[in-house]
Amino acid sequence: MxxxxxxxxxYAQNVGIGVAIPQATLHVGGAASTLRVDGxxxxxxxxxxxxxxxxxxxxxxxxxxxxxxxxxxxSGTSTSSVTLPPxxxxxxxxxxxxxxxxxxxxxxxxxxxxxxxxxxxxxxxxxxxxxxxxxxxxxxxxxxxSLGSLPSGANLQFTTIxxxxxxxxxxxxxxxxxxxxxxxxAITVVAGAVGGQAVxxxxxxxxxxxxxxxxxxxxxxxxxxxxxxxxxxxxxxxSVASGNSGAxxxxxxxxxxxxx
Numbered sequence: 001m002x003x004x005x006x007x008x009x010x011y012a013q014n015v016g017i018g019v020a021i022p023q024a025t026l027h028v029g030g031a032a033s034t035l036r037v038d039g040x041x042x043x044x045x046x047x048x049x050x051x052x053x054x055x056x057x058x059x060x061x062x063x064x065x066x067x068x069x070x071x072x073x074x075s076g077t078s079t080s081s082v083t084l085p086p087x088x089x090x091x092x093x094x095x096x097x098x099x100x101x102x103x104x105x106x107x108x109x110x111x112x113x114x115x116x117x118x119x120x121x122x123x124x125x126x127x128x129x130x131x132x133x134x135x136x137x138x139x140x141x142x143x144x145x146s147l148g149s150l151p152s153g154a155n156l157q158f159t160t161i162x163x164x165x166x167x168x169x170x171x172x173x174x175x176x177x178x179x180x181x182x183x184x185x186a187i188t189v190v191a192g193a194v195g196g197q198a199v200x201x202x203x204x205x206x207x208x209x210x211x212x213x214x215x216x217x218x219x220x221x222x223x224x225x226x227x228x229x230x231x232x233x234x235x236x237x238x239s240v241a242s243g244n245s246g247a248x249x250x251x252x253x254x255x256x257x258x259x260x
Contacts, residue, residue: 126157126176181257
């Protein structure tokens with residue numbers, strides 16, 4: 001005995017539920033009608049399957065996974081994967097904003113020493129390479145004829161100069177020291193220009209003659225002379241009538257001290 005809660009219509013070989021004239025072997029009518037088969041249930045959403053004999057079954061809904069360039073399809077207990085080839089490179093994007101300044105790098109190695117530069121304002125005081133010049137009290141050092149008594153020969157670049165005795169130098173001598181120059185003794189400068197029939201003018205503007213004296217430099221010009229040379233300001237005129245006697249002249253001594 002078959003009891004249905006829904007209107008059931010049987011038409012020829014077709015069975016209809018909720019429909020007067022079934023159009024298929026089993027026809028369930030109504031827009032909100034449902035069909036439940038307990039044997040097709042399971043966990044989650046299922047998809048309906050059929051085997052080769054037409055028996056209905058169900059399995060879990062297939063899932064599609066994407067990882068990098070690999071697609072993985074899982075359907076029931078079956079899994080298949082396919083790796084896609086890389087696509088073409090896209091266009092270069094716009095340049096991003098400038099990043100923060102990085103940390104300061106380590107200091108590089110010291111480079112080679114450069115060439116010696118020109119002498120500066122202290123060059124006139126020498127380099128002190130001749131050491132200290134000391135003339136003790138009661139001692140005489142004569143440099144007008146020989147330099148053999150100096151520790152460095154013709155090198156006159158001292159660290160200090162101390163003259164307590166007597167120092168004799170030729171005209172135009174230049175002494176330099178990087179430290180103090182202490183002079184409490186006597187310094188004698190030997191003449192560098194001797195008068196005669198041919199008179200040396202030295203740094204003067206003109207030598208003397210039989211009718212007039214020589215023409216010297218102005219005070220301002222003389223003050224700007226760095227070194228006058230061995231002839232200095234020249235010599236006086238000598239004549240035969242005076243027994244070839246006349247004045248001699250010396251440039252004097254130049255002494256540059258960096259301290260006092």
